[in-house]
Structures are given as structure tokens and as C-alpha cells.
Amino acid sequence: MKSTMGIILTGGKNNRLKELAETRSSTAVPVAGKYRMIDFALSNMVNSGITNVGVLTQYSFRSLMDHLGSGKEWDLDRRNDGLFIFPPSLTGENSGWYQGSADAMFHNITFLKRSFEEYVVIAMGNCVYNMRFDGMLDYHLQKNADITIAYRDMSDFPPEELVYMGSLNVDEDGRIIDFQEKHNDPKYVTCSMGIYLLRRELLIELLDECASHGKYDFVKDILIKKLETLKIYGYKFNGYWRNISTINAYYRLNMEMLKPEVRKELFEGEGKIYTKVKDEAPAKYNEEAEVTNSIVGDGCIIEGKVENSVLFRGVTIKKGVHVKNCIIMQGTVLNEDVKIEHTILDKGVVLSRGIHLKGTEKFPIIVAKNVTV
Amino acid sequence: MQKKEIIALLLAGGQGSRLGILTKNIAKPAVSYGGKYRIIDFSLSNCINSDIDTVGVLTQYQPLELNAHIGIGKPWDMDRIDGGVTILSPYLKSEMGEWYKGTANAVFQNIHYVDKHSPKYVVILSGDHIYKMDYSKMLDFHKANNADATISVINVPIEDASRYGIMNTYENGRIYEFEEKPAHPKSTLASMGVYIFTWEVLKDYLIRDDQNPQSDHDFGKNIIPMMLNEGRSMWAYRFNGYWRDVGTIQAYWESNMDLIARVPELNLFDPAWKIFTPNPVKPAHYIGPEGSIKRAIVSEGCMIYGKVKNSVIFPGVYISEGAVIEDSIIMSDSYVGRDTYISHSILGENVKVGNRVKMGLGENIPNELKPSIYCSGITVVGDKACIPDDCVIGKNVVIDVGITEDEFYSLNIESGKSVLKGGEGE
Helix, strand or coil: CCCEEEEEECCCCCHHHHHHHCCCCHHHCEECCCEECHHHHHHHHHHCCCCEEEEECCCCCHHHHHHHCCCHHHCCCCCCCEEEEECCCECCCCECCCCCHHHHHHHCHHHHHCCCCCEEEEEECCEEECCCCHHHHHHHHHCCCCEEEEEEECCCCCHHHHHHCEEEEECCCCEEEEEEECCCCCCCCEEEEEEEEEEHHHHHHHHHHHHHCCCCCHHHHHHCCCCCCCCEEEEECCCCEEECCCHHHHHHHHHHCCCHHHHHHHHCCCCCCCCCCCCCCCEEECCCCEEECEEECCCCEECCEEECCEECCCCEECCCCEEECCEECCCCEECCCCEEECEEECCCCEECCCCEEECCCCCCEEECCCCEC | CCCCCEEEEEECCCCCHHHHHHHCCCCHHHCEECCCEECHHHHHHHHHHCCCCEEEEECCCCCHHHHHHHCCCHHHCCCCCCCEEEEECCCECCCCECCCCCHHHHHHCCHHHHHHHCCCEEEEEECCEEECCCHHHHHHHHHHCCCCEEEEEEECCCCCHHHCEEEEECCCCEEEEEEECCCCCCCCEEEEEEEEEEHHHHHHHHHHHHCCCCCCCCHHHHHHHHHHHCCCCEEEEECCCCEEECCCHHHHHHHHHHCCCCCCCCCCCCCCCCCCCCCCCCCCEEECCCCEEEEEEECCCCEECCEEEEEEECCCCEECCCCEEECCEECCCCEECCCCEEECEEECCCCEECCCCEECCCCCCCCCCCCCCCCCCCEEECCCCEECCCCEECCCCEECCCCCHHHCCCCEECCCCEECHHHCCC
């Protein structure tokens, strides 16, 4: 896929993720024991042979920039092409803040203009999946499409979460005939995965046109408006795919990592998922450790009981601790006799001796970054 | 080329023949250690943590794995514009090519590499030891004494002293005598194989040593005694801390097991002195509903459905339901079948153990073919070996690298037996 470049959109502010996305973009939210959300889209691009990737970022991007660095971990620290990060910038023409996905791309249209690749894959950076985009390009060419959108049957999602997605319908040939963005009462359970493929020149044209009409949104102001005039096709993906539109979705996604078939598809599937490495020592279990059905990252030290949970790197679980159905992020410390259930602990949390916290599956308790309880 | 104050030369050419089949296809410094590392990672990480960013790695025996592991030095932050890591293998010269004849000869043949960086000092290391040491403090000591050579020493028990090179020193630390493996040791200060030399002085001795046809071209046997005889300023630098030569199966096994103590003497969790290695691209490890891990270290990408106790598990290992692993070391990407029991064993990389296998049981009879290597009750399985279902394997057994199920002469391999390529074990 040398003929294709990539753009990763990091999206608007997601208040539904509460404390987790307060200080970081939703693409930088930690997931599955060692990753950040953006690792999946970025690794998929790299695995598809894309070596020229722009990340358009807006809200709380410091933690995202820190994570991506020079792109070394994704082999994108290249002399030619590589990884480019585009936060909003104030210039004579730019007002600074991006007002929507199309606006974000339009602000960085020089990146598109000075690239040489024929095609562009645009993908949201806050979804978990393992997919090769080469197949999508083959389909795009075969259908002689102007734009191809990846979609999926989302009947494995709770219906109330479909309102945060773009629901769409295709005809027998695969052409998209109806598209509703974030509709309160979506007509279809087939929804867009937020992955678009089109010719680079066409994208530049569409962005120019959109901006000249004073519009900002790639889906509402470009895709939906052009359904009739352009050949927009749907490319059906049947694999595992999750987003984190709500805290519940985030919680569920992490718990699904405990299923062997999900892990197999994500991490032993089409390509490897890369992330920033931390050079931690392997996890250490002491005599008292009792861990079942859990994921444990490197650098953890465990002396307590852990069930059905996801432990990120460098978590310390002391004696007498009981953790059940929890997500515990990097560097968090649980002191003696802490008992927690259905709780999400962000990075660097310290729970003092004997603390008890109990949420429910629908309403997990969240403890924000670096808080000491 | 920017001038460096000090550069390191890492001698990584040794075979480590007492590690048996663990070093059949790789050099000793490339042997896996501690759940994710290789032995050489400790010396390399010590270098970068001591602010030494120019390291020549001298390889000779089976260098492929080592070269692949080191690459351009990225994990150690040694992919530098100036300096960094350089692999120095023996090469052909205009008159004749030759292998490294000894440790000193290996350095002699690379004088031009050192001169290119024109350092004031060189530190000579061996890639065989497990320890964390700040060479910059040793260099300060070397400078303060205005020394020609400084040799790092560690206190060993007097009963073990005759296994080491022993330094006899004055009270202030100046060395007056060096004895290689003395029958009656006069001191307990053993050389750790870490030397700092003032380069101009060493270069002179290397050149003179090379002209001596009687010499073994070895630092311990030739260079150090020659310098002492000529009254050079040579000092012993005392190191206190964890240091192990993991040169035998028993020492290797014990040193790995040291890491599972509640508070290990060698702390791998110190953020200020990390040990670096190429990180596997694998997800965090998973423990199944019936799994159990106690007193063990487990790395990324593992799937543990069985029980693991007192063991060191490397990345990507799969332990099936009902399997029990005790007092063992299992290297990367190996697979253990259902209801298999493994005790006191070392499994290489990509080993496949079938279902209902029993390994490491029975009498402690030394290996019949190589009793001096396999004698401590530990059974060793080489890389890529396949062990058939229902096989019963005793103690001190050797299963050769790449053995297939068909190559087993019996499903009952008694203690002290070997299963070797070509059926030599029968």
C-alpha cells in the first residue's frame, strides 16, 4: 500500500468518558493492559504498508504527543514520510481551533497537497480492531468507487450506544443509499466504523468545496451530501470492532479482553499491535498471589487476590487486597486489605490501607489520575 | 569524530560450553535470562546507565542471534550519530585472516576501532555476567589513583576463592599480585572480569603481547601479570552487590531463581537503573479461570491456564489446563500441553511439550555422556524440541535442540539419559 497515505482523526471532546478523558484525548485512553486507543488504528495502517501518517489532534493532546513521540515504536521514524502530528495552530488564515473533522483536515491541507500517494485512508483513532486496509483498497478499485466507507453489523452493541454512531444502509451492489449521523433513533444496525478511503486529489477537492461553503464536518457536510452525486460504497468488516463512546463501552471493551477468542483476533490476527514500550521487568508474583481470569502487564508486583480484572503495567497489589471485575491503570498502588469491585482506577492512583470501593457493572466507580484515596 | 573520554569493549565471543545445549547454537551472552532478557543486556545496560555510549561488541562464536539481538542498539539508546554500538567480528586482513586467539588478541585486532574514538580510557567487559554496576564510579576511582589499570573485584567466600582469579592487594587497594585459580588463595578478592585501562598504556602492552609467541593472549594470564611485573599502577575496585557468573547449568538456574525471592538481591524494578532489551510486541499476559501463579515471574504474551510455582516464564509461553510447572525456567514461545508436570527443568525457546508428560522426576543420577555439565538434578530441553504425549523424563536429562517426537527412542527417558540428534542417546 505504498500508494496510500493515512490520516487519523482524534475526534471531539467526549464528556461521556468522564474522568478518563478529562486530561487526555479519547485516542490516548489506556486500554487492554498496555495499549492506548490510537495504537490500533496506527498499527493497522503500518501493517497495511502505509508509511505516511498524519494525526490530527485537538483536545488535551499532550498525553497523545507523549505517547506517539517520533513514531519509533510503529517504525514511523522515517527519513521520508513517517509520522506527522498536527495540533491546531494559529496563523493569519487559521482561527486555531478545529471546528470539525473536515475543518481539521482543511487546516492541514498542505500535508495532503505535498504528499504523493494516490489514495488516503482516514480512520478514527479511538476504536479497537485489527484490520488490513489493503483489502479495502482492492474493494474500492473493484467497485470503481469514489469513496469507500468501512461498516459493520453492530447488533452486538447495546442499542442505546448506536445513537453515537453513523447508521447506514447499502444496496445490493454495496453502494451506500442512506446514512444517518448520530441519530437519536437510528434506522439501521449497520453502522460506519469511521474509516474512509478515497483518492487524495478528490479529498482535497471536497475539503476545498466544504470550506468555501463555510462547513466543517466530513460526515454531515461531505459524505451525506454527496451520497447521490458520488459513488460511495460500503465495505463490510465482520471482525471484532469496539469504540469507547461511553464509560460502559470502555468498561465492557476491557472486560472482553479476558476472552481468548477476542485476544487472539486482536493480537495474533492480521498484524501486530504496536505501542510505546516502557522497559518494565516481567510481572512478579509472590507467595500470596491468587490471580484468576485476568490480564496482567509487565512490571506488576502481586501479593493479593485478583479476579476478572485488567491490570496495566507497574501496578502494585499488596497483601490482603481483593480486586474483582476492575480495570487498574499503570503505576497504581493498592495497599494492604483494599477491597474493590467494578472500579476503574486511572494511572498513578494510590488506595490507602483498608479502603473499600464497590461499583456495579452499569455504574463502575472511577478514580481519576494521580488521586490518593 | 568527537573524542570520547571512555569507550567500552564487550567481549562476547565465548561459547560458554558448560551451559551445554543452551549454547549449542548461540553464544553465552545471547542466552535468555530473567524472564525477558539476555545475559548481555546487563553489561550493555550498565554501559548506557553509566553514560558510556560507545561500545564495541567483540563476537566470534555463533554470532547470529547476538547480532540480531543487538541490531543498531536501539533498545539501549545506542543508535547514535557519533559512537553507539558496533559489532566487531574477526575479519580478513591483507596478509592473512585469523580468529581471535584470546581476549587480549581480540582487543589487539581492534586497536583501530578504539583509536578512531581516541579515548583516554577503555573499559573491558565480558558479556557473561549478571550484575548492575556503575562504571563511571569505577572510572572516578581509576582517575583518583592515577592508575594504569583498575580491576573490579568482589569478595567471595574463601572456600570458593580457588575458582576465581584472585587479586592480592595492599591495604589501600593497590594490587601487588594476581593469581589465577590459586590452590591456596591469599585473599578473597575475585576479579569480576571488568577492567578499566588507560588506553595508551594498554595499547603498548597489547602490541608487545602480540609479538610474544609464547603468550596465550589473555588478559588474566598474560596482560595483567606482565603489567604487574613491570610495576604499573594497578588497583582493585571493590564492588558490593549482586554479581553472578552464570557459567554452569546450576549457577544459571539459581541466578534465575534468585529473581523470584520476595525482595530479590538484584532489583529489576529500579526505575533509575533499568535493564534494557528489545521488547516483544505482545499483549499483557493472561491467567485463565483455573490458572494460578505463585512465587514466579511471568512476561508479556503468556497464557497461563495451568499452575506455575517457583518459576521464570518468558514471553509468549502457553501453559495448558491442568499443567503444573515447578522450579523451572521456560523460555520464549514454548508450549506446555494439558496435565503435564514439569519440575526442575530448563526449556529453551519454541519447545513443544505434549500432554500428560512428566519431566524432572526420579533419581538424581548425573548425565551419562556429560556428567560434569548436567549433574545438579536439572533437566535441559534445547530450543525447538518436541516432546511427545505421555513421555516420562527423569533428572539430568538432555533433550537436544530441534528433536522431533519421532526421534525419541522411548517414552521413558530415565535420569541421566540423553535424547540427541542422530540417536546418540540410545
